[in-house]
Amino acid sequence: MTVLQALDIGLAALVLAVAGWTIVAREAFAAVVGYVAYGLLLSLVWVRLFAVDVALTEAAIGSGVTGVLLISAAARLRKTEAPATDERLGAPLRLLAGTVCAVVAAALAAVVLLMPDPGSTLAPEAAQHLAETGLGNPITAVLISYRAFDTMLEKVVLILAVIGVWSLAPDRYWGGAPGPQRVARHEGALAFLAQLLAPLGIVVGVHIFWVGADEPGGAFQGGAILAAMWMIVMMARLVEAPSISALWLRLTLVAGPVVFLAIGVLGFAVASGFLTYPTGFAKPLILFIEAFMTLSIAATLPMLVMGPPSRPPRP
Amino acid sequence: MSTAILAGLTGAALIGLGLYGLITHPHPLRKILAFNLLGSGVFLIFGIIARKGAAAGFAADPVPQAMVITGIVVAFSATALAVALLLRLVQETGRTTLRPDAPAKPPDAGADA
Numbered sequence: 503m504t505v506l507q508a509l510d511i512g513l514a515a516l517v518l519a520v521a522g523w524t525i526v527a528r529e530a531f532a533a534v535v536g537y538v539a540y541g542l543l544l545s546l547v548w549v550r551l552f553a554v555d556v557a558l559t560e561a562a563i564g565s566g567v568t569g570v571l572l573i574s575a576a577a578r579l580r581k582t583e584a585p586a587t588d589e590r591l592g593a594p595l596r597l598l599a600g601t602v603c604a605v606v607a608a609a610l611a612a613v614v615l616l617m618p619d620p621g622s623t624l625a626p627e628a629a630q631h632l633a634e635t636g637l638g639n640p641i642t643a644v645l646i647s648y649r650a651f652d653t654m655l656e657k658v659v660l661i662l663a664v665i666g667v668w669s670l671a672p673d674r675y676w677g678g679a680p681g682p683q684r685v686a687r688h689e690g691a692l693a694f695l696a697q698l699l700a701p702l703g704i705v706v707g708v709h710i711f712w713v714g715a716d717e718p719g720g721a722f723q724g725g726a727i728l729a730a731m732w733m734i735v736m737m738a739r740l741v742e743a744p745s746i747s748a749l750w751l752r753l754t755l756v757a758g759p760v761v762f763l764a765i766g767v768l769g770f771a772v773a774s775g776f777l778t779y780p781t782g783f784a785k786p787l788i789l790f791i792e793a794f795m796t797l798s799i800a801a802t803l804p805m806l807v808m809g810p811p812s813r814p815p816r817p
Numbered sequence: 818m819s820t821a822i823l824a825g826l827t828g829a830a831l832i833g834l835g836l837y838g839l840i841t842h843p844h845p846l847r848k849i850l851a852f853n854l855l856g857s858g859v860f861l862i863f864g865i866i867a868r869k870g871a872a873a874g875f876a877a878d879p880v881p882q883a884m885v886i887t888g889i890v891v892a893f894s895a896t897a898l899a900v901a902l903l904l905r906l907v908q909e910t911g912r913t914t915l916r917p918d919a920p921a922k923p924p925d926a927g928a929d930a
Contacts, residue, residue: 563890564892568892610829625880670901810905
């Protein structure tokens with residue numbers, strides 16, 4: 503057994519152990535903290551699968567932003583945990599559920615072991631047309647060019663989620679702002695961290711977006727880092743979340759999909775149809791779309807984490 | 818055993834664990850957490866499909882990888898909506914139960930919590 507193999511096995515065992523902890527932990531808060539660690543370990547597994555783009559997304563969104571969302575929810579729900587425990591399933595039902603889940607897992611494991619190697623692949627097609635897009639990163643090419651329709655609809659899903667979250671606001675808070683209020687005096691480690699980290703993080707986020715054309719990275723990963731920076735300054739109470747009726751906020755939220763759709767429709771006139779790019783102009787157009795998508799993601803993720811407005815609008 | 822197979826088996830086990838948590842935990846936040854665990858297991862199985870599709874000089878097929886990236890973002894938006902619904906439920910009723918016959922607190926007690 504080589505060192506790498508031993509590392510792989512250790513990593514898989516660690517991932518499963520932490521995943522098990524998030525299920526068996528007594529307190530929701532402890533389980534959620536375990537989930538953040540789990541997400542980071544999982545992104546190491548993605549690196550070992552040579553999927554660095556996925557690893558970046560998992561670390562930033564799957565572990566980081568989801569972690570912030572769940573930790574703040576767990577902290578707010580701490581008091582309600584006790585009444586829920588009296589609804590626990592009885593031992594026979596738990597055993598039955600365990601058996602069913604073990605069968606599902608075993609069936610999937612069998613599928614994994616019986617999968618043909620090499621399997622079916624679209625990699626040659628992706629490689630063949632990569633030069634036409636002018637990009638070096640095939641995953642960005644899949645996201646913004648070959649399967650652009652999926653990515654555009656996904657942006658729409660993000661906006662629908664924001665509308666869904668906002669619509670949960672009580673009537674008297676509609677048009678107000680979510681999240682904590684700004685305080686005049688900043689103290690403590692979080693405020694210091696936010697002041698130190700945010701400028702660096704913004705540079706890193708923009709860089710990850712920009713290199714995404716040729717190297718691992720892109721709009722999702724860069725946007726998620728920018729989103730994290732905005733969240734940390736809001737949580738440190740250095741700035742307040744904007745009120746949900748602010749025009750600039752709404753424009754930023756929809757900028758990504760609107761620009762994507764506009765350039766997609768333009769494809770009818772200047773290229774060969776919806777969401778196609780004219781020859782020679784693919785790369786600038788893709789980067790143009792990605793820039794607005796990065797901006798939209800950086801605004802959407804914090805709005806989803808902050809939740810519905812929690813105070814009435816200012817008169 | 819190759820790295821990809823090991824990751825695929827890990828994914829299968831994660832799906833089983835997540836499903837178990839989803840069924841057995843009464844607390845909705847734990848159900849949301851377990852559902853995310855299940856989802857990341859599905860993504861890992863996509864990862865092995867990508868790795869087995871290594872061709873044309875790529876270490877892994879880019880198409881399933883792009884789908885996983887899209888999936889992670891969509892999973893996050895669904896989680897955010899679920900958490901917002903749960904917090905609103907607690908605000909209205911003061912309880913986290915999903916049972917339809919649960920006694921609700923008087924509406925004043927839970928509001929603005």
